[in-house]
Amino acid sequence: MYAEQVHDYLRTFFKETDCELLSDEGYMLSVQLTADMDKRIMNRPFYWQYIEATNSPANPARLNLITDRTKVQNQFIGEIIHFGSGRLHQIFKATKELGSFVQMYQQSNDRKMLTPYFCVNYKVSYYCDQTKEVLYSLGINLINGDIEDHFHEFVSQLDLKGNIPENSFCLQYIIKPARALERLDGMIQNIIQNDDHSWAEEAKKRWAKELEVLDFFYDGVEEKPESYEIEKKGLKERFNPRIKVEIINGGLFYLH
Amino acid sequence: MIIERSSNWREDFIQRFEQDGPWDSWTLYNKSYEIEKMNLIPEFSGLQAPKFLTNIQLLPHQVEAAQTVIEKMNGKAILADEVGLGKTIEAGLIMKEYMIRGIVKKVLILVPASLQNQWVTELNMRFFIPAIAYRKNTPIEHYDVVVMSMDTAKKSPHREKIYEQDYDMIIIDEAHKLKNHKTQIYEFVQSLKKKFCLLLTATPIQNDVFEIFYLVSLLKPGHLGNYESFQASFSTTKNSTDGEKYLKELVNQVMVRNRRQDTGIEWTSRKVETIPIQFTPGEREVYEMIGALKSVSAVFSSSFTMVTLLKEMCSSKEATFLTLNKMIQKCVTNEESEYIEEILAKLMKLEINSKAEKVIEIIEKANDKVIIFTEYRATQAYLQWYLYTKGISSVLFNGKFSKSKRDWVKQLFRQRDQVLIATESGGEGINLQFCHHVINYDLPWNPMKLEQRIGRVHRLGQEEDVHIYNLAIEDTIEQKILDLLGSKIDVFEKVVGDLDDILTRKA
Numbered sequence: 007m008y009a010e011q012v013h014d015y016l017r018t019f020f021k022e023t024d025c026e027l028l029s030d031e032g033y034m035l036s037v038q039l040t041a042d043m044d045k046r047i048m049n050r051p052f053y054w055q056y057i058e059a060t061n062s063p064a065n066p067a068r069l070n071l072i073t074d075r076t077k078v079q080n081q082f083i084g085e086i087i088h089f090g091s092g093r094l095h096q097i098f099k100a101t102k103e104l105g106s107f108v109q110m111y112q113q114s115n116d117r118k119m120l121t122p123y124f125c126v127n128y129k130v131s132y133y134c135d136q137t138k139e140v141l142y143s144l145g146i147n148l149i150n151g152d153i154e155d156h157f158h159e160f161v162s163q164l165d166l167k168g169n170i171p172e173n174s175f176c177l178q179y180i181i182k183p184a185r186a187l188e189r190l191d192g193m194i195q196n197i198i199q200n201d202d203h204s205w206a207e208e209a210k211k212r213w214a215k216e217l218e219v220l221d222f223f224y225d226g227v228e229e230k231p232e233s234y235e236i237e238k239k240g241l242k243e244r245f246n247p248r249i250k251v252e253i254i255n256g257g258l259f260y261l262h
Numbered sequence: 263m264i265i266e267r268s269s270n271w272r273e274d275f276i277q278r279f280e281q282d283g284p285w286d287s288w289t290l291y292n293k294s295y296e297i298e299k300m301n302l303i304p305e306f307s308g309l310q311a312p313k314f315l316t317n318i319q320l321l322p323h324q325v326e327a328a329q330t331v332i333e334k335m336n337g338k339a340i341l342a343d344e345v346g347l348g349k350t351i352e353a354g355l356i357m358k359e360y361m362i363r364g365i366v367k368k369v370l371i372l373v374p375a376s377l378q379n380q381w382v383t384e385l386n387m388r389f390f391i392p393a394i395a396y397r398k399n400t401p402i403e404h405y406d407v408v409v410m411s412m413d414t415a416k417k418s419p420h421r422e423k424i425y426e427q428d429y430d431m432i433i434i435d436e437a438h439k440l441k442n443h444k445t446q447i448y449e450f451v452q453s454l455k456k457k458f459c460l461l462l463t464a465t466p467i468q469n470d471v472f473e474i475f476y477l478v479s480l481l482k483p484g485h486l487g488n489y490e491s492f493q494a495s496f497s498t499t500k501n502s503t504d505g506e507k508y509l510k511e512l513v514n515q516v517m518v519r520n521r522r523q524d525t526g527i528e529w530t531s532r533k534v535e536t537i538p539i540q541f542t543p544g545e546r547e548v549y550e551m552i553g554a555l556k557s558v559s560a561v562f563s564s565s566f567t568m569v570t571l572l573k574e575m576c577s578s579k580e581a582t583f584l585t586l587n588k589m590i591q592k593c594v595t596n597e598e599s600e601y602i603e604e605i606l607a608k609l610m611k612l613e614i615n616s617k618a619e620k621v622i623e624i625i626e627k628a629n630d631k632v633i634i635f636t637e638y639r640a641t642q643a644y645l646q647w648y649l650y651t652k653g654i655s656s657v658l659f660n661g662k663f664s665k666s667k668r669d670w671v672k673q674l675f676r677q678r679d680q681v682l683i684a685t686e687s688g689g690e691g692i693n694l695q696f697c698h699h700v701i702n703y704d705l706p707w708n709p710m711k712l713e714q715r716i717g718r719v720h721r722l723g724q725e726e727d728v729h730i731y732n733l734a735i736e737d738t739i740e741q742k743i744l745d746l747l748g749s750k751i752d753v754f755e756k757v758v759g760d761l762d763d764i765l766t767r768k769a
Contacts, residue, residue: 007300015293022289090314090390098297105290106271107278127295129302135336135458136306137363141299158295166288183279187272198265205306206263212336216482223484233453237483240457243430244337249263253271254298255291258279 007089013073033074108257110166120260122148134209148179206247213245311358328355337458342519346721366430373435375411437461441473465710559598581638631697656681695723
């Protein structure tokens with residue numbers, strides 16, 4: 007993410023979350039946070055605890071964020087923010103929290119019948135001493151149960167709004183969203199099961215090999231010292247293959 | 263395999279569905295997905311960290327080292343680059359990569375006290391890793407990345423506090439301090455869980471081959487066998503080249519070592535000169551008298567004391583005087599004290615220090631900034647006075663200086679004084695690329711200490727050739743030290759790999 011991208015991102019983010027932009031010079035942003043945003047990105051739970059406990063007037067922070075430090079002479083006028091910085095990371099986290107659930111309708115001027123879909127964006131992570139992640143965006147048609155991958159790529163191109171357009175009407179779903187969620191979870195499980203898991207086998211091999219080396223070190227030692235068990239535990243934590251499924255976001259979509 | 267499902271998204275969704283909202287912003291929904299996509303780790307291999315590190319110009323050998331450690335060594339390694347190639351950067355890069363990949367969260371970094379702040383600053387400013395320096399009573403359970411001095415860590419109650427934590431990664435800087443398995447710090451680290459572990463040292467072997475055995479056994483017990491099998495296979499291989507080759511191969515499976523010349527960076531060269539010096543007849547007489555001490559009194563029967571005295575005599579009469587003066591108090595018979603007093607009298611009468619004269623000669627010829635390393639504080643003070651009488655300004659440095667004092671001295675040396683006189687302990691943690699001349703006024707027993715000294719000057723950023731002058735007085739113990747240094751370098755090169763010149767190359 008380059009300085010400009012970071013800048014655009016921040017501008018969008020603060021506008022979208024109703025934080026007032028006090029100034030915007032293209033390389034520096036001055037923004038008045040709302041109380042909610044302050045709680046999310048400023049890391050000061052004690053301050054807010056105090057304010058709420060004493061019923062004092064809150065004073066949410068005002069941030070001066072420098073997105074391109076090459077353009078400012080005095081760096082002390084604000085906080086330098088860039089890809090990789092902690093603050094941006096917090097803002098990413100807030101984005102995730104505030105963009106989790108949607109219900110969207112495809113827009114049109116004509117009279118249309120809208121079909122309900124349910125979409126979940128999954129992140130599947132494979133962990134051992136190495137990591138790999140894959141995104142799956144699964145959408146299920148709530149009328150006939152068809153499931154498609156890359157659903158997000160598809161809907162993000164469409165003209166969608168949070169309100170149903172005039173003249174259009176929605177078909178009643180046949181599959182309940184709760185049931186649809188189970189189906190998608192099952193689908194993910196299926197995808198994972200059919201994936202190539204040689205990585206896990208390789209990790210187990212590395213694990214076994216290192217365990218063999220460790221055992222050799224304590225070969226012939228009758229009462230193995232504590233450090234042996236500690237090392238063994240360390241090996242397990244390092245190599246034991248694990249799979250994690252995380253939901254990024256998802257929602258209901260009514261499409262032509 | 264067990265599939266972990268984290269998040270309460272499911273319950274939250276059903277709730278919002280039943281209550282028809284509230285629904286989130288479509289823009290943020292899209293942004294959230296984009297961020298995930300951007301931060302995705304698409305492959306097991308390769309490094310993700312560099313794109314986050316906008317504050318560092320990573321060098322190819324550093325990236326390669328990090329990749330080797332992660333992909334080939336499974337995250338446990340000795341980083342043994344030559345001094346000045348950026349071991350800290352490599353360690354930071356590896357740590358960052360594991361953190362981004364979500365494999366490592368809690369990290370403990372053990373360093374010599376003098377380097378604690380430097381680590382904290384580097385990690386925060388360059389790697390954006392929020393590390394803190396451990397002080398007494400720091401609640402370490404609240405911090406993920408803690409930088410602690412080794413001396414503190416090994417002691418109660420700190421060690422117990424560390425054992426209570428569950429660290430994912432342990433990093434140890436200047437790891438050659440763990441070469442002795444009988445020390446408290448070694449035992450402490452041995453009992454620490456090392457899921458991922460990096461040991462940083464430019465000098466994995468300083469004196470003998472067992473040091474590498476203990477270091478590797480800390481990292482990966484069994485990799486070099488157990489003590490008995492190692493001793494049987496390698497301690498007797500002094501003449502077997504096959505054994506050495508095999509050992510080197512094993513070591514290289516857990517060690518990354520970049521040499522200056524492999525980095526692809528153009529390095530200025532090292533010009534190493536051994537400069538033989540002749541004692542004056544007066545100095546020689548005192549030296550011989552000291553040598554004869556052991557037959558005079560039992561007080562001097564310890565060979566350690568004798569060696570110290572002889573080395574000091576090769577350094578300065580001031581250093582010799584201090585030690586002798588302490589010893590005179592231990593003498594029992596009159597005969598003993600008289601002999602020593604005779605030495606002291608002769609010592610005091612000496613007017614010429616042949617080595618110091620040579621130093622003036624070298625400084626005048628260099629006509630540039632010069633660093634002098636000595637092992638003795640008394641010599642350090644004497645040299646400053648002596649240089650002053652010759653109109654040469656100098657500033658003193660030693661390892662006990664605080665961070666701010668170090669910076670101040672460095673500043674003085676850069677802007678005001680021609681010479682910096684440092685004691686041995688000043689060898690670590692100060693970088694002086696603007697200087698090109700190093701005088702080793704007296705020689706340590708350990709070649710790696712010489713390498714550390716030279717590394718203060720000959721490191722990334724040095725633009726000119728570096729001149730090293732090793733001073734040794736002929737027909738004295740210094741001659742023996744030179745020989746011993748030569749043979750230790752030999753062991754190192756056979757097991758670890760070639761070294762840049764420290765001593766003059768043997769023909």
